[in-house]
Amino acid sequence: MAFINYSAREINCKLVYYGPGLCGKTTNLKYIYEKTAADAKGKMISLATETERTLFFDFLPLALGEIRGFKTRFHLYTVPGQVFYDASRKLILKGVDGVVFVADSQEERFEANVESLENLKANLREQGYDYDKIPVVIQYNKRDLPNAVSVESLREALNPTGKNPDFEAAAQSGKGVFETLKALARLVLQELKKGSR
Amino acid sequence: MSLTPQLVLFEEDHRKLLAVSERLVADANAKAVFLVDRNGQLVTEAGELKGIDTTSLASLVAGNVAATQGLAKVIGEPDFPTHFHQGERDNVHITLVAQRIILVVVFDERSSLGLVRLRVKKAGQRLSEVFDEIFKRAEAEMDGEGPASPFSEISDEDIDNLFSD
Numbered sequence: 001m002a003f004i005n006y007s008a009r010e011i012n013c014k015l016v017y018y019g020p021g022l023c024g025k026t027t028n029l030k031y032i033y034e035k036t037a038a039d040a041k042g043k044m045i046s047l048a049t050e051t052e053r054t055l056f057f058d059f060l061p062l063a064l065g066e067i068r069g070f071k072t073r074f075h076l077y078t079v080p081g082q083v084f085y086d087a088s089r090k091l092i093l094k095g096v097d098g099v100v101f102v103a104d105s106q107e108e109r110f111e112a113n114v115e116s117l118e119n120l121k122a123n124l125r126e127q128g129y130d131y132d133k134i135p136v137v138i139q140y141n142k143r144d145l146p147n148a149v150s151v152e153s154l155r156e157a158l159n160p161t162g163k164n165p166d167f168e169a170a171a172q173s174g175k176g177v178f179e180t181l182k183a184l185a186r187l188v189l190q191e192l193k194k195g196s197r
Numbered sequence: 198m199s200l201t202p203q204l205v206l207f208e209e210d211h212r213k214l215l216a217v218s219e220r221l222v223a224d225a226n227a228k229a230v231f232l233v234d235r236n237g238q239l240v241t242e243a244g245e246l247k248g249i250d251t252t253s254l255a256s257l258v259a260g261n262v263a264a265t266q267g268l269a270k271v272i273g274e275p276d277f278p279t280h281f282h283q284g285e286r287d288n289v290h291i292t293l294v295a296q297r298i299i300l301v302v303v304f305d306e307r308s309s310l311g312l313v314r315l316r317v318k319k320a321g322q323r324l325s326e327v328f329d330e331i332f333k334r335a336e337a338e339m340d341g342e343g344p345a346s347p348f349s350e351i352s353d354e355d356i357d358n359l360f361s362d
Contacts, residue, residue, distance in 0.1 A: 003205075004206065005211075007212075043253050045257065056260060059256045061256075064360075067356070067359065068348075068351060075237060075252075092263075185360075189351065192351070
């Protein structure tokens with residue numbers, strides 16, 4: 001849940017990048033880190049294994065600007081995508097304000113995407129959240145690879161109602177990365193507005 | 198959503214929390230005292246470590262507490278409400294207050310674990326009282342009894358302006 005600090009005049013929100021192993025969650029954060037002005041970002045933390053697989057989480061704090069005199073800060077987290085790190089994924093979802101679901105467009109990862117989305121829904125439920133009610137943006141990543149399946153079939157499996165904003169991306173080159181982040185930030189702020197009276 | 202209410206901190210709350218934190222720095226001979234929300238947001242900082250990367254500190258402390266709690270559950274404990282990290286020079290003492298807030302005390306050889314434990318116990322009670330008030334008010338707000346939030350006034354245009362670059 002967002003943290004509103006009147007004393008420091010800040011709103012802090014927590015955004016989580018979720019998705020199957022090697023889908024590009026960390027790559028999204030690295031790109032955002034590289035392309036953000038020094039005064040708008042904090043240090044990026046990666047708790048990773050020796051082979052650079054995410055072990056616990058990546059963390060990147062961003063300051064977007066001011067709304068009505070309040071600094072808006074977004075804390076970006078990734079979860080470890082590998083199936084056996086489920087306990088860690090649950091911990092990172094605590095207090096989440098919005099989720100980017102990063103799907104891997106490669107044909108052989110189709111099932112892994114579906115499983116990871118089901119896992120996200122179950123883990124959210126366990127924390128008392130309803131997937132259908134919280135801000136979620138879907139990113140179809142790795143569109144630049146030759147074995148990418150069509151966006152239509154990904155959408156049918158991952159966003160069948162079309163309720164969630166979705167974007168095509170190639171996070172290595174940065175395509176779609178900021179579009180995805182902005183869409184989620186927007187949804188989260190709109191939710192904050194709705195939640196207040 | 199049936200969740201813990203949103204944490205909303207007013208000037209007055211901050212003053213009270215800071216007063217307790219500063220008192221704890223003095224009483225425990227500590228280098229610094231931080232209050233961190235379980236979700237990884239820094240609430241207050243006091244002591245001589247001002248200027249360090251507190252955003253990273255808050256996120257890592259919250260991750261640490263979450264992982265330790267997960268570990269506790271695996272071995273059949275409800276939680277490990279206190280942890281202690283010993284370094285060459287500096288040590289970190291971590292406790293949970295009001296179920297939701299992490300009290301972090303950083304200290305060196307000028308203090309001792311025993312003293313920190315003793316002072317944390319007293320400060321923890323006072324902090325719990327303040328946070329209970331804050332959470333009670335937040336719950337009342339969720340039920341529609343509290344003062345109106347300024348964010349009801351956010352317009353779509355305000356949100357657009359954030360992304361105008």
